[in-house]
Amino acid sequence: MNLNWSYSSLKEYINCPRQYNEVKVLKNFTKRVTYEMTFGTQVHKYCEDYVGEGKPLPKDYEHFQPVLDELLAIPGIRYPEHRMALLLNGQPCKFGDADRWVRGIVDLLIVDNDQGYIVDYKTGSNKYPDPNQLKLMALMAFAHFPQLQKIKAGLLFITRNSFVDESYTRDQIEELWDNFRPDLNRLEASMETGVWNPNPTPLCGWCPVKTCEYYKDRR
Numbered sequence: 001m002n003l004n005w006s007y008s009s010l011k012e013y014i015n016c017p018r019q020y021n022e023v024k025v026l027k028n029f030t031k032r033v034t035y036e037m038t039f040g041t042q043v044h045k046y047c048e049d050y051v052g053e054g055k056p057l058p059k060d061y062e063h064f065q066p067v068l069d070e071l072l073a074i075p076g077i078r079y080p081e082h083r084m085a086l087l088l089n090g091q092p093c094k095f096g097d098a099d100r101w102v103r104g105i106v107d108l109l110i111v112d113n114d115q116g117y118i119v120d121y122k123t124g125s126n127k128y129p130d131p132n133q134l135k136l137m138a139l140m141a142f143a144h145f146p147q148l149q150k151i152k153a154g155l156l157f158i159t160r161n162s163f164v165d166e167s168y169t170r171d172q173i174e175e176l177w178d179n180f181r182p183d184l185n186r187l188e189a190s191m192e193t194g195v196w197n198p199n200p201t202p203l204c205g206w207c208p209v210k211t212c213e214y215y216k217d218r219r
Contacts, residue, residue: 003188006104007133010180013187018198021190022209029208040123043158044107047121051108052080064158071119076112081105084140092144106137111148116141118153126157129164135176138168 013020022028043064049055050068057065072078083095085103093100110117118137134153142148154165168176190196200214207215 003184003191004100005102005184005187007136010183010187011130011132013190014183015203016199016201016207017186017190017196018212019207019209021196022211029210031208032206036124043123044121047107047158048080051078067156067158067161067163071108071110074110074112074117076110076115076117079106079109079111081107082109084137084144086140086143090143092140102136102140104133104137104140106141109137109141111145114147114149116145116148116151118151120153120155122155122157123159124157126155126160126162126164129155129157131155131164131166132179134166135168135179139173139176142170142173 009020009024012024023031043061046057046061047064047068050057050065051071057068083103083105085093085095085097085100087093087097087099088101095103106118107121108117108119116138118134118141120133120137131153134155138151138153141151148170150167150169152165152167154163156163198212198214204212204214205216209215
């Protein structure tokens with residue numbers, strides 16, 4: 001099995017290798033679509049349509065407009081819901097390339113000459129922000145847009161009017177990859193050995209893998 005990953009799939013592996021194998025690899029179980037997931041998808045679509053096409057926000061979501069207008073004021077070419085992928089050697093490729101190594105979709109990418117901006121919309125809690133998704137999107141943007149020398153990136157917790165920002169430069173590329181290498185090595189080891197150890201947590205009560213010894217349905 002060749003390693004083919006995304007930020008979300010790697011995070012699922014980190015959370016629980018057993019669940020990752022049963023759901024993503026063997027496809028023995030399917031994750032239940034929650035209200036929070038549906039709401040998040042809906043809000044992402046409204047933001048994409050407003051920023052990308054100028055479509056008005058639905059009445060119940062008009063309070064998002066001021067912060068989205070700030071994004072529209074940033075100079076440059078906007079790429080909403082922009083798909084990117086890389087080969088194992090780090091070279092850019094098409095999102096659907098069969099030989100791709102990693103791929104992802106950035107909610108909003110803005111390119112202004114050598115300056116880039118990356119925004120990821122979030123509808124959940126901002127209590128424990130995880131900027132690794134920004135780092136991965138920046139790495140792919142550096143590969144797909146060789147003119148970029150620096151990138152400002154942020155997690156926009158749009159329902160809480162909160163913004164967690166970071167900045168990266170092209171000379172940090174190797175350093176940024178270091179954030180992913182240990183977990184990717186673990187994932188490759190699981191693939192090679194077939195060992196997918198469970199990681200019991202309080203979230204086991206909502207896990208779809210009914211064959212796991214830690215399964216207890218609390219939904």
